[in-house]
Amino acid sequence: MIQTVRGTRDILPGDMPLWHRVEDVAREAFRRYGFHEIRTPIFEKTELFARGVGEATDIVHKEMYTFVDRARADSEGESLTLRPENTASVVRAYIQHKIFADKSPGELTKLYYIGPMFRRERPQAGRYRQFYQIGVEVMGSSDDPAIEAEVIEMLDWFLKELKITNTTLLINSVGEPASRAAYLETLREAIRPKLDQLCADCHHRFETNALRVFDCKVESCQAIVKDLPVITDSLDEASRAHFEQFKAHLDARGIAYTINPRMVRGLDYYTRTAFEIIGHDGLGAQNTVVGGGRYDGLSETLGGPPTKGFGFAFGLDRMVMSLPDGEVEGLRAADAPDVFIVFLGEAARQHSFNLARDLRQAGVAVAIEFEDRKMKKAMAAAAKAKARYALIIGDNEVATGKYGLKNLQTGEQESLSLEEIISKLN
RNA sequence: GCGGGUAUAGCUCAGUUGGUUAGAGCGCAAGAUUGUGGCUCUUGAGGCCGAGGGUUCGAGACCCUCUACCCGCCCCA
Structure with missing residues (x-):
């Protein structure tokens, strides 16, 4: 019998009403908040992700579905990749079609997308090789933290509308690239004397991404890690002010959050504000349902004009899993x-x-x-x-x-x- | 890439220290009931027991190999 390939799955008619519900509520949120849909190709030139997401990230260096397109008589086949995420593609489209060109200063481009992404990881609960994301990108000349707060307010409404209540909003600032680099040096210096007390995984993290040692689950590592300097103590002045304003905007909206100075996002392009929403019901060990942040400078990296950006993506698969049992029954009946x-x-x-x-x-x-x-x-x-x-x-x-x-x-x-x-x- | 678990009917699962024709619930089909569903009762269909090899008089069970899936690590949505 021919079956689905590892990490992929059929979403059968019985579950479809749940997916439609999440999509419908998301589209309604986007309508209310002024976002417009964009659809980009499912595969792109490999270079886009290598440059956009970051050569050193796990996603790029070990999780991409990359293949060489058929060669023509006059040229070699080019390297293409199934998209592992959509932000790089959306920013590419923004540049390619000069979406910024007819915008006045201060006018924002607000886009949303929905579709499958592909990463070659070992599947487990809430993790698939073909998975689905819904996300938004706000691009333009402004990096006002009120933009960030408004986007999170929209997510807040979205989750409430779906009756997904048991969630936690985690926020952090990862600073400007320069201050982050300086902090990483500080952190590595702090770790170095204690390196021999850390586990093998942490040794690896120390080499590749020192921030990750904070996430280690080994108790002896945690004992060391809790005294290490955190990034929020060594932010540049502008990032610190930005973060303070961001928090004030959330407070003004009555949105509860937890500052997690150890939260790191896995993509290189994040600057300043990073956030995550974790769910607690119906999920396995992979309980991050929403991840996002600011990515000022990504446009420039991809050859576009100076642009500020902020966005998030949520996992549709995980969102569906988070729907409360009481809701699920009624949704199925609506078909x-x-x-x-x-x-x-x-x-x-x-x-x-x-x-x-x-x-x-x-x-x-x-x-x-x-x-x-x-x-x-x-x-x-x-x-x-x-x-x-x-x-x-x-x-x-x-x-x-x-x-x-x-x-x-x-x-x-x-x-x-x-x-x-x-x-x-x- | 690494670790653990599982594989028996469409689904969820039993199956004793190895022993006759491999079971249950749900679902499906037929009937009790010839123009009225859900409840009840009766009956029935449906299985190369994941694949291959081995041990044995005898394997669903024990051993080996493989494959698939699940869960976790890494990492992320």
Whole structure:
């Protein structure tokens, strides 16, 4: 049997209402907050991610699906990559189409996207090789922290609307590239004397990304790590002021947060504000549902004009997993037909086809089977489909033009004409 | 890339120290009930017990190899 490849999965019709719910609420949030959709290709030139996301990141150096395109007679095949994230692509599109060109100073470009991303990691709960993200990017000349607070306010509304309540907002500032580099040096100097007391993983982290030692789960490492200097104590003055304003904007909106000076994002392009929302219900060890931050300078890195940027992405898969059980049940039921037609005999069958068409043209969701079954079986099928009504049609009904409309919840049944049925259901 | 676990019906799972025709619940089908669902009862269909090899008189079970999936580490959404 041919199966889905490792880390990919079919999202079956039974779960689709949950995905639609998350997408619908997200689109509604974006409409209210003035975001517009953009769709970029699922694969791009490898160089885009190498430069945009960062050559040294795990994503680029060990998780990308990269392949060489077919060569032409006059050139070698070029290296292409399935997108591991979407920010680099959106910024590329922003530059390529000069989306900034008709904007006045201070005017923002606010975009959102939704679609699959690809990373070649070992799958586990809440982690897939093809996964889905919904994200936004705010680009322009302004880096006002009020922008950041507003985006988080939108997320706050979004989560509440989905009844996902047990979450924590973590915020941090990773500073300007220069101050971050200086801090990293300070940190490494602080770690170096204690290096022999740290675990093997931490030795590796020390070499590649020293900030990561803060995340180590080994107890003996944590004991050392808790006394190390944190980035928020060595921010440049501008970043510190920016962070203070950001927090004030959140306070003014009544949005609760936890400062986590040890939170690091895995992509190179982040500057200053970084944030994360972690969920606590329905998730495995991978409990980050939203990750985002500021990426001033990414445009320049990709050959575009000086641009400030702020955005986030959330994992659709993880968001769906976070939906409370109580919500899930109702969402699944919403997919059911309004009316299930139960017919008896060939004449009624033929009549039912036209009736189904008329109802559908009037906007009613109609289910009909094509096999003439015993009424008891047909009624059971209607109940199984969770139809709101059964429409019963036999020879009598065809003759009189009055059909039996039975409410399957209450069991009440009345005899109605087509017009009466339509007006009742609309 | 590394570690742990699991693999038996469509689904969720039992299956004793190795012993006859491999079971349950749910689901599916038929009937009790010839024009009225959910509840109940009866009956039925549905299995190369993940693959290959080995031990044995005998393997779903024990051993080896492989594969797949799940969970975790790294890292991230």
